[in-house]
Amino acid sequence: MLGPAAIRELAQQLDLRPTKTLGQNFLHDANTIRRIVRTAGVRPDDVVLEVGPGLGSLTLGLLPAAARVTAVEIDPRLAALLPATVAARRPDLADRLAVVEADALRVTELPGPPPTALVANLPYNVAVPVLLTLLELLPTLDRAMILVQAEVAERLAAAPGAPAYGVPSVKAAWYGEVRRAGSVGRRVFWPEPNVDSGLVGLVRRPPPPGDRQATFAVVDAAFAMRRKGLRAALARWAGSPAAAETRLRAAGIDPAARGEQLSVTDFARLAATEPVQP
Known part of the structure; x- marks a missing residue:
């Protein structure tokens, strides 16, 4: 794996100055990398999708554990360097790696067998949209283990009623069981x-x-005015406060409740109610 000195040496080769725009903060601690791979439960038959491999620290930790790693990297310099780094440090595993130079938010297809697990140190500024986009695009992903900003981790894993519960919590819960790890x-x-x-x-x-789209529309509306009860918060979505109340009652939801009290199942049930004719 790549320690601090190796990371800096590779960056110097590229004349790379990490940018906040791309969220470039490179892992360099071997114990943390082993912990991520272990906690992710990577299996020998897994095809792992890694987004933002950077200089390759986590990639080198994933390759011995998985059948294949598909790394999606937006920075062309890093995408070009990664195969050479792996070939130099783990030539026996180089054939397990595929590198795709692309924006993970715009990728439409990936080479090789479909990925089964997402394991990534995600850029802080796009972590939530990348996670949600890939879960929707790639139904073969049955697991994810992502490293994100602590505040984002709290939001993603929050349960209904928790202070951090909001749009990311509900939308991530649409796809699976989420936990802090x-x-x-x-x-x-x-x-x-x-x-x-x-x-x-x-x-x-x-x-x-x-x-999904109808449910997410209700979620966005409910949390756009999260300090208000749902009767008021969903007035525009439903057409009027009275229409919102009618649909809330039809879904078995108290119109005075707030969005943070509802589970993803509650939101889906509400989205499925019939619109109220004006």
Whole structure:
């Protein structure tokens, strides 16, 4: 794996100055990498999708544990360097790696067999949309283990009624059971970020009955005015406060409740109610 000195040496080769725009904070602690791979439960037959492999620290930790690693990297310099890094350090595993130079938010297909697990140190600024986009695009992903900003980890794994519960919590829960899987300090990165990080695990399960887009539209509306009761918060979505109340009651939901009290199943049931004619 790549320690601090190796990380800096590779960055110097590329004349690379990590940017906040791309969320470039590179892992360099071998124990943290082993912990991520172990906690992710990577199996010998897994095809692992890694987003933002950077200089390759986590990639080198994943390759011995999985059948294949497909790494999606937006920075062309890093995408070009990664195969050479793996070939130099683990030539016996180089044939397990496929590198795709692309934006993970815009990728439409991947080479080789479909991925079964997402394991990634995700850029802080796009972590939630990347996770949700890939879970929707790739139904073969049955597990995820992502390293994200601690605050984002808390939001993703929050349960109904918790202070951090919100749009990311509900939308992630559409796809599976989400849990906090540990904390990671800032000193294991280069450059060192200003915040701590957290591991979030997701195990896919069938979504609740209903339409995803319709459900997500209700979720967005409910949390756009999260301090208000749902009768008021959903007035525009339903057409009027009275129409919102009618649909809430039809779904068995108290119109005075707030969005943070509802589970993803509640939102799906509400989205499936019949619109009220004006």
